[in-house]
Amino acid sequence: xxxxKEVSKSFNNxxxxxxxxxxxxxxxxxxxxxxxxxxxxxxxxLMVGLLKPDTGTISYDKRIMDFTDYDQTREIRRDIGMLxxxxxxxxxxxxxxxxxxxxxxxxxxxxxxxxxxxxxxxKRVNLENINQKFPAELSGGMKKRVGIARAIALDIKYLFxxxxxxxxxxxxxxxxxxxxxxxxxxxKITTIINTHDMKTVFDIGDNIVFIYxxxxxxxxxxxxxxxxxxxxLQLFLNASxxx
Amino acid sequence: MSFFYQFGRYLLFLRxxxxxxxxxxxxxxxxxxxMVAIGIxxxxxxxxxxxxxxxxxxxxxxxxxxSAIIPKSTIGMVVSDSTxxxxxxxxTCLVLAGKVGSHIASELGTMRINEEVDAxxxxxxxxxxxxxxxxxxxxxxxxxxxxxxxxxxSLLGGIFAGHYSGxxxxxxxIKGARESFxxxxxxxxxxxxxxxxFIITSVSSFHGYYTQGGALEVxxxxxxxxxxxxxxxxxxxxxxxxxxx
Numbered sequence: 274x275x276x277x278k279e280v281s282k283s284f285n286n287x288x289x290x291x292x293x294x295x296x297x298x299x300x301x302x303x304x305x306x307x308x309x310x311x312x313x314x315x316x317x318x319l320m321v322g323l324l325k326p327d328t329g330t331i332s333y334d335k336r337i338m339d340f341t342d343y344d345q346t347r348e349i350r351r352d353i354g355m356l357x358x359x360x361x362x363x364x365x366x367x368x369x370x371x372x373x374x375x376x377x378x379x380x381x382x383x384x385x386x387x388x389x390x391x392x393x394x395x396k397r398v399n400l401e402n403i404n405q406k407f408p409a410e411l412s413g414g415m416k417k418r419v420g421i422a423r424a425i426a427l428d429i430k431y432l433f434x435x436x437x438x439x440x441x442x443x444x445x446x447x448x449x450x451x452x453x454x455x456x457x458x459x460x461k462i463t464t465i466i467n468t469h470d471m472k473t474v475f476d477i478g479d480n481i482v483f484i485y486x487x488x489x490x491x492x493x494x495x496x497x498x499x500x501x502x503x504x505x506l507q508l509f510l511n512a513s514x515x516x
Numbered sequence: 517m518s519f520f521y522q523f524g525r526y527l528l529f530l531r532x533x534x535x536x537x538x539x540x541x542x543x544x545x546x547x548x549x550x551m552v553a554i555g556i557x558x559x560x561x562x563x564x565x566x567x568x569x570x571x572x573x574x575x576x577x578x579x580x581x582x583s584a585i586i587p588k589s590t591i592g593m594v595v596s597d598s599t600x601x602x603x604x605x606x607x608t609c610l611v612l613a614g615k616v617g618s619h620i621a622s623e624l625g626t627m628r629i630n631e632e633v634d635a636x637x638x639x640x641x642x643x644x645x646x647x648x649x650x651x652x653x654x655x656x657x658x659x660x661x662x663x664x665x666x667x668x669x670s671l672l673g674g675i676f677a678g679h680y681s682g683x684x685x686x687x688x689x690i691k692g693a694r695e696s697f698x699x700x701x702x703x704x705x706x707x708x709x710x711x712x713x714f715i716i717t718s719v720s721s722f723h724g725y726y727t728q729g730g731a732l733e734v735x736x737x738x739x740x741x742x743x744x745x746x747x748x749x750x751x752x753x754x755x756x757x758x759x760x761x
Contacts, residue, residue: 321638343535343642350640361631375639378538433638 274299275320275431275463280329282315289315291487292329299334299430302457302477303465307484308509313467316484317435320465321353322346333431351379354424358436360416362408362423368395369404372423379427394422398452414445418452425456432457434466438473446470450477471513474498483509526722533644533652546650554616554651554717555658559665565611566666569603570595570673578683588684592692595674600701601761604666606753609712612659613745617720620651621741624724625734633725648721652714659713660706667705704760711756712749719745 275297282290289312297303305313318324320331325340332338333352339345362371372391376382382390395401398418408416417437424432434453438446454477457464466473474481475495483491483506491503501507537543577594624647627633636643671693678684720741727737 323634323637347640347642350638353638353640355635355638357631357635359631361635363632363635364626364630377542378639378641 274334275465276332277316277320278330278332280316280319280326280331282312282319282324282326289487290319290326293484293487293489294329295482295489295492297463297465298480299463300457300461301463301479302454303463303480303482304474304478305465305467305482305484306469306471306474306509307490309469311484312487313484314435317433317465317467321355321433322350351427352430354427354429354432356417356420356424356432356434356437358439360408360420362416362419364408366407367404368400368406368408368411368419371408371419372426375423375426390426391422394426395419397425397456398422399448413440414442414448417441417445417449421449421452421456425460429460430462432462432464434464434468436467436469438468438470443472446472447476453477469513471510525726526719529644529648529722529725530718533642533649535642535645537645537649538641543650546646547653550650550654551658553619554654555662558612558615558658558662561611561615562608562662562666563669565608566604566669567673567676569607569666570599570670570675571677573598573603573670574674574677574689575681575683578678578681587692588688589692589695591678591684592674592689593696594692595689596671596693597696597701599670599674600667600705602753604670605663605705605708605712606749608663608666609659609709609716609749610746612662612712613716613720613749614742616655617716617741617745618738620717620720621724621727621738622734624648624721625727625737628725628727629730629734644725648718648725651721652717655713655717656710659716660709663705663709667702704756707760708753708756711752715748715752716745719748 277296278294279292280290280294281288281292293316305316307313315324319326322338322340330337333349336349338349363374366374369388369391372394373387376387376390380387391404392401395403398421400415400418400422403411403415408419411419432453437449437453441449450473453464453466456462468474475498478495481493481495481498482489483503485505491501491506493501498506498510573595574591577591581590581594624633627647633643633647636646675686675689678689679686723737723741723744727733
């Protein structure tokens with residue numbers, strides 16, 4: 274469970290996140306939606322510790338992230354897997370080296386055990402026999418899946434996905450969504466997804482947080498979304514041609 | 517104001533990387549990889565500039581020291597001292613600031629804009645320590661070695677140029693070089709090499725690591741890395757000369 278209490282963040286005196294409080298439950302797919310520039314990417318970067326909040330606290334299963342204590346932050350981060358919008362794969366390393374990297378850094382596994390784990394993760398994301406390929410040789414969808422494989426290489430507790438469907442065709446998008454849903458259930462992790470894709474919201478979302486102008490504007494389940502009388506949320510949904 | 521902000525940021529950047537490595541074997545592996553990139557890959561350019569540097573200094577010194585009362589071995593003396601004190605460390609490192617500095621800044625800058633640095637941080641790895649510290653350590657090892665090679669090759673270039681142009685024989689050159697040699701000169705050269713090695717690797721890493729934007733900004737960081745490294749090399753050259761000589 275990840276809990277945010279009155280988290281705020283400003284850049285150059287412009288407040289981009291204002292007193293955001295919410296809870297992301299374990300085992301659920303939590304979606305953060307909102308227009309571009311609404312502050313959802315900043316919220317995700319705060320949660321993974323890439324940015325420091327001006328006020329408020331972020332706690333991971335009751336462990337409050339102390340941004341002044343690098344070692345403590347690092348301990349929490351080791352439970353985090355993240356799929357970046359641009360995948361952030363190491364371009365000069367092969368697929369196998371990318372997935373093997375966290376295993377080499379944080380486990381005492383020998384080479385064969387690491388290779389087994391790499392192959393397991395690749396199989397889990399429906400990719401096999403691409404170990405020696407480099408990111409530049411992969412399609413957008415394959416890169417995203419390798420990104421997920423790298424994120425789950427270690428036994429993570431929290432999975433963050435920043436725009437996992439951006440730049441993908443509708444079929445590959447659904448494939449990625451299904452994969453995230455399966456992994457969340459299988460590994461019993463807390464998943465948080467930043468997205469604009471309303472199809473994702475209705476397909477896999479358990480808990481939806483709508484960010485508007487830096488504020489948590491609305492929160493509820495996917496069944497509540499359509500029935501909500503929140504004007505800004507309805508405007509966002511109508512623009513997506515979903516309802 | 518901007519200078520103090522950047523300088524403070526640079527110091528904090530240096531402080532941030534001095535943490536215990538996650539895995540010692542991976543850390544040493546990275547140091548060896550960087551030693552190849554900084555040292556071995558720079559050898560061809562160092563060989564080229566050193567030989568010509570020595571040859572040109574010999575010919576020009578001979579041109580300036582034409583006198584019946586000045587022994588020819590003086591040319592070897594002048595070339596040897598100027599090579600060790602100034603030319604080999606400073607000129608070599610200015611060239612390395614261009615080659616190594618731009619390589620480091622563009623590598624780190626590209627990793628930054630591709631979110632690879634963020635990916636390392638999210639994994640719980642100190643990205644500055646993991647990416648930059650091996651470069652600085654490698655620079656401190658390899659750049660002094662390159663400077664020693666440069667001194668040797670410059671003198672060799674001087675001997676060849678003197679001999680084949682008929683200005684002075686190899687034995688006259690070596691006699692002059694040996695007469696003027698004191699160990700302190702080599703100490704000054706190595707002090708300079710260590711200082712420049714640190715400047716090139718740390719300043720270039722700083723500019724690459726804090727790149728923001730896209731491909732254009734990576735190019736800008738690379739340019740800044742070379743310019744700032746070169747200016748700091750020249751500045752520290754003067755300071756070291758004042759302090760040591």
